[in-house]
Amino acid sequence: MAFLGGLFEKKYCDFCGEKLGLFGNTTLAEGGHICKKCAQQLSPWWSIGKTTSVTDIHEHLMYREENKAKVAEFKVTRTLGDNYKVLFDDEAKRLIITSASDFTKANPDVFDFADVTAATWEIDEDKSEVTTKDNEGKTVSYNPKRYTYRYNFYVTVYVKNPYFGTIKFKVNSSYVSIDPWDEYEAKLAEYNALLRAHRGATPVTGDRYTPNLAENEDYLGYRALCDEIVEALNNK
Numbered sequence: 314m315a316f317l318g319g320l321f322e323k324k325y326c327d328f329c330g331e332k333l334g335l336f337g338n339t340t341l342a343e344g345g346h347i348c349k350k351c352a353q354q355l356s357p358w359w360s361i362g363k364t365t366s367v368t369d370i371h372e373h374l375m376y377r378e379e380n381k382a383k384v385a386e387f388k389v390t391r392t393l394g395d396n397y398k399v400l401f402d403d404e405a406k407r408l409i410i411t412s413a414s415d416f417t418k419a420n421p422d423v424f425d426f427a428d429v430t431a432a433t434w435e436i437d438e439d440k441s442e443v444t445t446k447d448n449e450g451k452t453v454s455y456n457p458k459r460y461t462y463r464y465n466f467y468v469t470v471y472v473k474n475p476y477f478g479t480i481k482f483k484v485n486s487s488y489v490s491i492d493p494w495d496e497y498e499a500k501l502a503e504y505n506a507l508l509r510a511h512r513g514a515t516p517v518t519g520d521r522y523t524p525n526l527a528e529n530e531d532y533l534g535y536r537a538l539c540d541e542i543v544e545a546l547n548n549k
């Protein structure tokens with residue numbers, strides 16, 4: 314069985330000494346390893362890998378210990394966000410970006426206002442085709458093609474930090490979904506019902522193919538929230 318020796322050689326975490334399982338640990342430079350549990354103590358914004366040395370991580374863990382003291386001192390004066398939250402301590406001029414429900418337990422990185430250099434936001438649109446079946450039961454496209462749309466909202470923050478330069482987080486907790494065809498049909502049905510009832514009805518605008526972003530409250534709400542977060546980060 315010697316030929317399997319290398320494959321099943323027992324490996325140990327360089328930080329806690331625990332025997333490593335098959336999954337969930339990260340290989341570091343020069344054959345070093347960190348287990349999943351120890352990796353949870355690192356900043357979530359720092360990505361480690363085969364170019365990260367065990368010494369790098371020891372230094373980072375010292376930075377993380379110092380950060381715990383800053384978290385303990387942190388006094389929230391303003392909160393912005395939904396999924397991820399930006400917490401401000403306007404007196405100490407520091408801020409935290411976290412998705413933790415209790416930030417005092419998660420040791421999120423505490424940044425000085427001066428270390429946050431800029432922030433931007435973007436919306437990701439992901440469209441997927443809606444298909445139908447032909448007479449033989451084969452999946453076919455509509456003509457013209459029909460799509461549903463999903464939107465996610467991201468803020469990117471540029472920071473001065475020895476371990477990472479950017480933080481990108483999702484503002485929305487679940488994606489905003491728009492089905493132009495269904496929405497148009499619903500508006501048309503409402504319009505026709507009003508006509509039948511001899512009530513005032515304004516003709517339906519738009520079409521069945523273009524997402525009506527200007528009337529989608531969730532879309533507009535998250536867009537405004539992105540604006541508000543970026544504005545606050547850029548004008549601290």
Ligand SMILES: [Zn+2]
Nearest residue numbers: 326329348351
């Ligand atoms: Zn470990």
